[in-house]
Amino acid sequence: MDIKKLLDTHIKSSQVLLTPLDIEEKIPLSEEAAKTVLRGRWQLEHILEGHDTRKFVVVGPCSIHDPDAALDYAQKLKTLSDRVRDRILIIMRVYFEKPRTTVGWKGLINDPDLDGSFHIEKGLLTARQLLLKIAELGLPAGTEALDPITPQYLSELVSWSAIGARTIESQTHREMASGLSMPVGLKNGTDGNIQVAIDALQASRNPHHFLGINGMGQVSIFKTQGNPYGHIILRGGGGKPNFNSEVIRWVESKLEELDLPQKIVVDCSHGNSNKDHRRQPQVFSEVVDRIAAGDRAIVGMMLESNLYAGKQSIPENRQDLQYGVSITDPCIGWEETEETILQAYQKLG
Template sequence: MSDKRVENLNVESNTVLLTPGELKQKLPLSEAAAASVMEGRQVIKNILKGEDKRLFVVVGPCSIHDTEAAIEYGQRLKELSAKVQDTLYLVMRVYFEKPRTTVGWKGLINDPHMNDSFEIEEGLHIGRELLLNLAEAGLPLATEALDPISPQYLQDLIAWSAIGARTTESQTHREMSSGLSGAVGFKNGTDGGLTVAINALESVFHPHNFLGINEEGQCSIVKTKGNKYGHVVLRGGNGKPNYDSVNVALCEQALDKAGLNKNIMIDCSHANSNKDPALQPLVMENVTNQIIDGNKSIVGLMVESNLGWGNQKMTENPEDLQYGVSITDACIDWEATEKTLLGMHEKLKPVLATR
């Protein structure tokens, strides 16, 4: 029995949550969705192995707060995918969890109604239903693996995962990533340094044993096999970019020294664009030119993109928000996204096949 004199003194309540198995029973993985997930994971792994010469591009909203807008974005991305598929493999960014430096909206799962009601169980339902709809449409999906419990509820629908700059150094997230079924990108630290990401890649490659939950929601000891498809994501840091050819070369050297595969992904947002969405296409152009000039280590890009340009502040009434515009980091709009990706496609067509 708990002794209330010494336990949970700062815990207001504990609410029992439905289990991962119960959520999956309510929103089961369809054959079409499963096929989409398996294909997406395999293509990305083939790119990381060098067997597929295309780049994979994780592109989409900084965070999802409106599922209707997300579905519209997905429909447009699917159409664009068909136009660039021989050079670029487009993966839709579907981020439900947002890490915070202090406080703020933590994402659709944590607070789906954006009013501090924190209906987390409803958020899990909404998130899983959206992932199912997008996967059934044939879109490979990407997210940030932030909460160590939520993967049991959603990861069966995810082709690629990111570990953010704030959590790359976390042992919990390295252990969790060693058990994820798809490839995982580790961002460099918020200071721009590579050490934490390199250490993370070495860690995630190996098996781990840690505390977690199983399909039935029971506390369990999770034993993993290790994830062979970890790679680094350069996102800049301390206000300085690190996507240029010099920093990419330094990253190649660090990976080589650690005995790791020289697979590098460039995050076109965050410090690499000084959080100015107008600079993201310039980063994409620079990376394209690096590849044309002979770079062989850059295998992917991440782009923060939405239907509308920029971002907007939260309002007391979510219905007052502008449709298709981010409420977290500023994004480029669909027109800029389409124009830049089509331009990359044309420039890279004669290059990638012989890379």
């Protein structure tokens, strides 16, 4: 019997990828970038511990598809960050991977040329280069941890991570969260189920053993000690928002029962804005009002924002792409982003 008939029967091809160390050598971490990342993690940890009374805001494009536009956005965001830093810690949303319910563009790492060519090695190099430039601006970055191998290539440049609504029940992602070197936000499910995020929070705080690759690309067994800086992200779902005071109180009580940190982030997009990007500032304002009135459980917010508002489909001719406009979820534009955060700054004074 030909044993080859048992192997890779649905695999069309495969290729060897550069190891994490190879890519780190090509795009090494600079001292200035390292300082930014570590400072961002330390500040987030202090906010989550209650030693820093500021709130943090994860804000930026739904996904990165144009590094030049992303860097343009980052420069504007750094200027805004400096204006509000005594009351608000700004983390730039730098998402390179997009989970899909069925099919669609999977993000810059998977398909950097936006044409189905899937030059993943190029995507990893492009993503790392952009993260390095953003960090060298002095701006910490946050991203979604989706593929369990990707963090080996990029995590030293990331100050905050999230486990998304589509992977929150995955054992692989809960184990990965327990070993990540930065604070991790855990989203409720796409149907609005918050209990799965609470379960994930419990799991991620505990030690785990799992398979992965090390810096040399070798398959390895990792033993984690658990991540003490996990926190819940409420993003709505099931056709309704979940950032109202009744839900917040319910989440607080559940966390207290389980002796878990009562720290909550509100994602002002997705279900909480009924998938209407224009409602994000209103949601953000309501959350800030609640914080200003004394709600101590809410430690941060998320906004999907780009240089220009709305979204666009990927055109057949890539030259027709509108600069600074999302190709995934619609975003609010820069001017509205700046106004929304400055208004929050005044309310939190």
